[in-house]
Amino acid sequence: xSNLTLEDIAKRCGVSRSTVSRxxxxxxxxxxxxxxxxxxxxxxTGFRPHAAARALVSQRSWTVGLVLPRSVNSFxxxxxxxxxxxxxxxxxxxLKYTLGxxxxxxxxxxxxxxxxxxxxxxxxxxxxxxxxxxxxLIDRLAQSGIPLVIIGRPFHNxxxxxxxxxxxxxxxxxxxxxxxLGYQRIGTITGPLNTTVGIDRKNGYRQALQEHGFSxxxxxxxxxxxxxxKGYAGMLKILPxxxxxxxxxxxxxxxxxxxxxxxxxxxxxxxVAIIGFDDLPLSNSADLHLTTVHQPVYQxxxxxxxxxxxxxxxxxTPPRHIxxxxxxxxxxxxxxxxxxx
Amino acid sequence: xSNLTLEDIAKRCGVSRSTVSRxxxxxxxxxxxxxxxxxxxxxxTGFRPHAAARALVSQRSWTVGLVLPRSVNSFxxxxxxxxxxxxxxxxxxxLKYTLGxxxxxxxxxxxxxxxxxxxxxxxxxxxxxxxxxxxxLIDRLAQSGIPLVIIGRPFHNxxxxxxxxxxxxxxxxxxxxxxxLGYQRIGTITGPLNTTVGIDRKNGYRQALQEHGFSxxxxxxxxxxxxxxKGYAGMLKILPxxxxxxxxxxxxxxxxxxxxxxxxxxxxxxxVAIIGFDDLPLSNSADLHLTTVHQPVYQxxxxxxxxxxxxxxxxxTPPRHIxxxxxxxxxxxxxxxxxxx
DNA sequence: CTTGTTTTTGGAAGCGCTCCCAATTTTTAT
DNA sequence: ATAAAAATTGGGAGCGCTTCCAAAAACAAG
Numbered sequence: 001x002s003n004l005t006l007e008d009i010a011k012r013c014g015v016s017r018s019t020v021s022r023x024x025x026x027x028x029x030x031x032x033x034x035x036x037x038x039x040x041x042x043x044x045t046g047f048r049p050h051a052a053a054r055a056l057v058s059q060r061s062w063t064v065g066l067v068l069p070r071s072v073n074s075f076x077x078x079x080x081x082x083x084x085x086x087x088x089x090x091x092x093x094x095l096k097y098t099l100g101x102x103x104x105x106x107x108x109x110x111x112x113x114x115x116x117x118x119x120x121x122x123x124x125x126x127x128x129x130x131x132x133x134x135x136x137l138i139d140r141l142a143q144s145g146i147p148l149v150i151i152g153r154p155f156h157n158x159x160x161x162x163x164x165x166x167x168x169x170x171x172x173x174x175x176x177x178x179x180x181l182g183y184q185r186i187g188t189i190t191g192p193l194n195t196t197v198g199i200d201r202k203n204g205y206r207q208a209l210q211e212h213g214f215s216x217x218x219x220x221x222x223x224x225x226x227x228x229x230k231g232y233a234g235m236l237k238i239l240p241x242x243x244x245x246x247x248x249x250x251x252x253x254x255x256x257x258x259x260x261x262x263x264x265x266x267x268x269x270x271x272v273a274i275i276g277f278d279d280l281p282l283s284n285s286a287d288l289h290l291t292t293v294h295q296p297v298y299q300x301x302x303x304x305x306x307x308x309x310x311x312x313x314x315x316x317t318p319p320r321h322i323x324x325x326x327x328x329x330x331x332x333x334x335x336x337x338x339x340x341x
Numbered sequence: 342x343s344n345l346t347l348e349d350i351a352k353r354c355g356v357s358r359s360t361v362s363r364x365x366x367x368x369x370x371x372x373x374x375x376x377x378x379x380x381x382x383x384x385x386t387g388f389r390p391h392a393a394a395r396a397l398v399s400q401r402s403w404t405v406g407l408v409l410p411r412s413v414n415s416f417x418x419x420x421x422x423x424x425x426x427x428x429x430x431x432x433x434x435x436l437k438y439t440l441g442x443x444x445x446x447x448x449x450x451x452x453x454x455x456x457x458x459x460x461x462x463x464x465x466x467x468x469x470x471x472x473x474x475x476x477x478l479i480d481r482l483a484q485s486g487i488p489l490v491i492i493g494r495p496f497h498n499x500x501x502x503x504x505x506x507x508x509x510x511x512x513x514x515x516x517x518x519x520x521x522l523g524y525q526r527i528g529t530i531t532g533p534l535n536t537t538v539g540i541d542r543k544n545g546y547r548q549a550l551q552e553h554g555f556s557x558x559x560x561x562x563x564x565x566x567x568x569x570x571k572g573y574a575g576m577l578k579i580l581p582x583x584x585x586x587x588x589x590x591x592x593x594x595x596x597x598x599x600x601x602x603x604x605x606x607x608x609x610x611x612x613v614a615i616i617g618f619d620d621l622p623l624s625n626s627a628d629l630h631l632t633t634v635h636q637p638v639y640q641x642x643x644x645x646x647x648x649x650x651x652x653x654x655x656x657x658t659p660p661r662h663i664x665x666x667x668x669x670x671x672x673x674x675x676x677x678x679x680x681x682x
Numbered sequence: 683c684t685t686g687t688t689t690t691t692g693g694a695a696g697c698g699c700t701c702c703c704a705a706t707t708t709t710t711a712t
Numbered sequence: 713a714t715a716a717a718a719a720t721t722g723g724g725a726g727c728g729c730t731t732c733c734a735a736a737a738a739c740a741a742g
Binding site: 003046048049050051052053055056061063066075076077079081082083085086089090093098099100101102103105115116118119120121122228229232259263280281282285287 | 460604
Binding site: 021 | 698
């Protein structure tokens with residue numbers, strides 16, 4: 001069906017290859033009459049220019065890669081990534097990019113992926129989920145000169161472009177909210193501390209406590225990994241330290257934490273207040289009205305692609321950083337609605 | 342860095358472009374001496390052949406597309422899709438394909454996607470999630486001759502290759518299990534009935550009941566959509582009909598259903614037995630030991646890619662169908678463990 | 683040391699497209 | 713009307729690669 005070439009279309013219209021090319025690419029210098037004729041023929045035949053040929057001559061593949069390192073093990077557990085991917089897909093659609101997905105699975109060495117990513121011509125740019133293990137790979141990619149946007153602040157590489165949300169401020173905002181409601185023993189279930197997200201949110205928590213003159217009780221700090229199970233386990237672990245409020249670093253974990261509380265016969269927020277992080281749809285379902293920090297996951301994905309597109313067009317230096325804001329969503333799990341009554 | 346061409350490598354090695362090409366593609370007719378020399382040079386320089394140039398001349402892009410229609414709204418709610426995608430990604434890695442992800446988002450018309458998919462040369466083949474709305478698009482793609490594998494039985498198009506699990510048998514197996522345990526009023530919360538999965542599982546349910554001489558009570562049948570919320574709502578709706586067991590068409594919905602039961606003070610399985618479908622990790626977490634139908638989601642994804650690869654190599658006709666088996670996973674939510682004690 | 687056979691190598695064509703440049707046509711000004 | 717300027721068009725080169733074919737080199741046998 002579509003084994004047609006530019007040349008074929010040209011012949012059928014009695015014009016030259018170049019003219020057809022101009023029509024396809026909306027170049028101005030084509031007479032209306034010819035343009036109409038060619039457009040009609042293209043429509044009739046269903047002709048599509050050959051992507052590879054185009055990519056070869058224009059040195060643009062119109063494909064961007066999304067790399068999710070293996071350590072993102074919450075990929076099929078936490079709705080965060082699917083949502084992010086939706087945003088990225090939307091961004092790609094808008095800018096006419098095709099999205100290439102590179103999930104690094106167990107069998108595949110980080111070594112093996114590099115050639116595939118840097119294979120010249122196959123990718124116009126790369127979105128790379130930040131990740132401790134991947135940091136060396138990030139360095140190599142950056143050096144290869146390919147436009148690269150890290151999703152989430154990378155570990156020790158600050159002279160590289162990345163997009164992130166302001167996790168520290170967000171955590172501070174969350175803890176401030178708890179403090180303002182009068183809670184005294186505020187704990188936290190953190191994200192994985194081998195990620196910058198995990199670290200930043202934890203630091204925000206500490207910082208907020210210190211600003212209010214609270215001391216940080218290490219028994220009130222438990223490391224999680226963003227999964228519901230770890231939220232459940234984390235809450236069980238933190239409970240002996242008798243928190244009256246807990247800042248949980250993801251909604252998914254918050255759900256697990258609340259489940260643990262309920263099983264212990266404790267009420268939320270009366271016995272323990274819970275504040276989550278993410279504000280994904282699940283956080284406001286029928287039996288759960290979680291107070292949480294809203295982060296614009298979908299928009300974040302869209303923005304990441306726009307950012308990458310910018311780097312592709314204008315060059316990768318100097319590295320730039322985009323930090324997106326978050327906001328507090330007050331629902332019922334912290335008791336603010338009770339106090340206001 | 343990698344702006345090198347074959348020609349450059351050739352020059353550095355004092356051989357011709359053709360020879361370097363042979364080395365890269367492992368053609369036999371190269372002397373060992375030269376081969377070693379060229380391989381070393383390639384390694385040293387980090388040279389990668391230009392993907393587009395290759396694709397142009399060989400008419401193979403080594404990219405396959407995965408299309409998820411908009412109607413897959415449980416995409417970021419149900420762990421099924423992320424898991425499937427992992428399997429597909431794994432299959433692609435194994436066979437050296439790049440995975441192109443096409444999420445049809447709101448803004449994008451089904452019309453718009455067709456040209457992007459059929460653009461000659463950009464895709465070697467397509468995996469297409471079955472979906473009622475997409476059926477016309479599927480027809481057009483099939484006609485364009487591009488290798489195409491539908492994921493899940495398509496609606497009215499049986500002369501096209503697809504891969505599916507045997508949903509009807511699986512549902513029968515699930516209901517048989519309930520019957521064998523002595524339950525009398527067996528209900529179902531179905532999947533969305535505008536999908537073949539939803540329909541097939543529901544038909545299996547009916548068929549099993551009929552085989553056992555039960556009449557089908559329509560009050561015991563409620564339509565869901567695979568989301569937890571609909572599972573919750575479905576159970577509330579079905580409860581007045583006093584089921585003693587319910588076949589829920591996905592684990593995610595089963596979780597919602599169980600939540601509804603618990604809120605009503607009903608016990609699982611003592612008051613109402615629940616059997617789910619999927620057997621994703623979530624179905625066997627701390628407070629939930631769901632009896633369910635295991636479907637090999639990950640392997641299903643891998644297999645789909647292998648199947649597509651087959652079509653790419655050997656041609657798309659005649660259409661073939663791959664049906665994968667399922668198995669019952671007996672845990673605690675149906676009471677089998679109690680009876681056995 | 684020929685001749686014939688096999689293996690290895692280089693050159694050239696061409697995949698389908700874009701883009702430059704020169705040739706042609708059209709428009710405008712005189 | 714003609715000359716000059718502007719708009720439109722066609723031809724050719726070339727993007728980086730594979731692959732065919734013919735030339736060259738290596739090897740075997742007489």
